[in-house]
Amino acid sequence: MVGPMRSRVSYVIGPDGSPLTIADLPPPNTRRWVIRRKAEVVAAVRGGLLSIEDACNRYRLTVEEFLSWQRSIDRHGLPGLRATRIQQYRG
Secondary structure (H helix, E strand, O other): OOOOOOOOOOOEEOOOOOEEOHHHOOOOOOOOOOHHHHHHHHHHHHHOOOOHHHHHHHHOOOHHHHHHHHHHHHHHOHHHHOHHHHHHHOO
């Protein structure tokens, strides 16, 4: 018998309000993290499309980095993910 299966959803609602599937997520070799891509990964984890561990492994992120994206969205919305504005939002 195989271990317990994780139930996964087939899609979540993305940051722009449209359905987001695994195929719609940024590619695993993404190097340039624009706001939209970060928000899509956060939405995928929050919606159950990916686990936080899967997202971190897929995108070679630390858990702390992913959680910082999530906190930025919670505190400042999508503009909080802009790297050039990070100092204005911290503090």
